[in-house]
């Protein structure tokens with residue numbers, strides 16, 4: 001195998017589909033004018049592209065509303081630079097001093113850190129609910145953690161460490177009953193597992209563009225339910241009503257300020273076109289078939305421990321392992337240097353799940369499969385892990 005094998009799709013998807021490359025490459029040649037800032041044809045064309053993309057993603061995250069012929073307000077689909085910015089906007093816009101947040105030990109630092117800052121700097125409180133040893137939350141534990149002053153429940157949908165996918169419908173029902181808004185970090189699932197905000201009672205869905213949606217980096221957003229309440233926390237130019245001394249309350253401006261990443265949004269829209277032409281269920285099935293083979297193959301190596309679940313349902317195609325007698329970062333380096341296989345090692349920005357699995361502080365070697373991987377890649381990875389393990393047998 002003389003070509004690099006990319007098994008780090010949970011970090012970012014690679015490669016991107018051709019339609020995304022072509023759209024981004026051509027964008028500024030034909031359409032690169034600031035929308036909302038002038039009435040020129042070019043500005044209107046850019047504005048239309050942004051609005052159409054809002055509409056497409058609003059529908060994508062609300063399929064049951066589409067089926068019922070209802071319209072989701074597209075202006076409540078706001079664009080950000082990434083999931084981190086989306087999650088900060090959600091947490092800062094819903095948690096005030098004295099409020100309580102329920103979140104989980106599965107979270108990425110883009111939830112853990114803003115929540116910790118709310119606690120340390122703003123006098124908020126937080127409860128981190130732990131999953132079972134496989135990595136699944138018991139929705140009843142979320143119910144138990146909710147208090148009178150809980151202003152937000154924020155949960156990871158798909159783990160970027162072990163791939164477990166949580167039952168959003170059950171968690172959403174609990175939040176509905178308790179009348180607490182539910183925010184979901186869909187960084188690892190948007191584009192690979194169907195999400196229905198209305199059906200799952202999700203108030204805020206944070207997504208990133210550069211992973212399973214196949215958009216460029218520097219793209220992402222929040223889909224805000226039509227009845228959800230959130231304060232804006234970023235203020236500045238909106239291109240309209242410039243005489244107003246304060247930032248505009250109406251969506252999308254409430255959560256957007258400044259100039260958009262226009263080529264990025266165009267590329268994100270192209271990524272969605274690519275996904276819709278393929279059917280995300282089929283992509284997921286193929287990825288899980290490869291992950292299942294990888295899991296079975298490395299499980300036969302006596303020095304390998306697979307962390308968390310081995311289920312192939314309620315899971316994205318991500319798996320973490322440790323190899324006896326090795327630091328995970330050394331395994332990652334040898335896979336890269338000697339076998340040209342790219343993985344991700346360490347704590348993967350999710351330290352609490354590693355504490356839970358007793359893999360702190362060194363973490364794991366993470367393999368994450370994407371739609372451009374093949375069975376040949378998987379066989380090469382199994383062989384590489386087997387040979388590395390055998391060297392220190």
Ligand SMILES: Cc1ncc(COP(=O)(O)O)c(C=O)c1O
Nearest residue numbers: 082083084108110160185187208
């Ligand atoms: C679960 C999870 N949340 C949040 C993020 C942050 O995403 P972004 O890089 O778009 O800010 C990631 C990225 O690795 C992730 O895996």
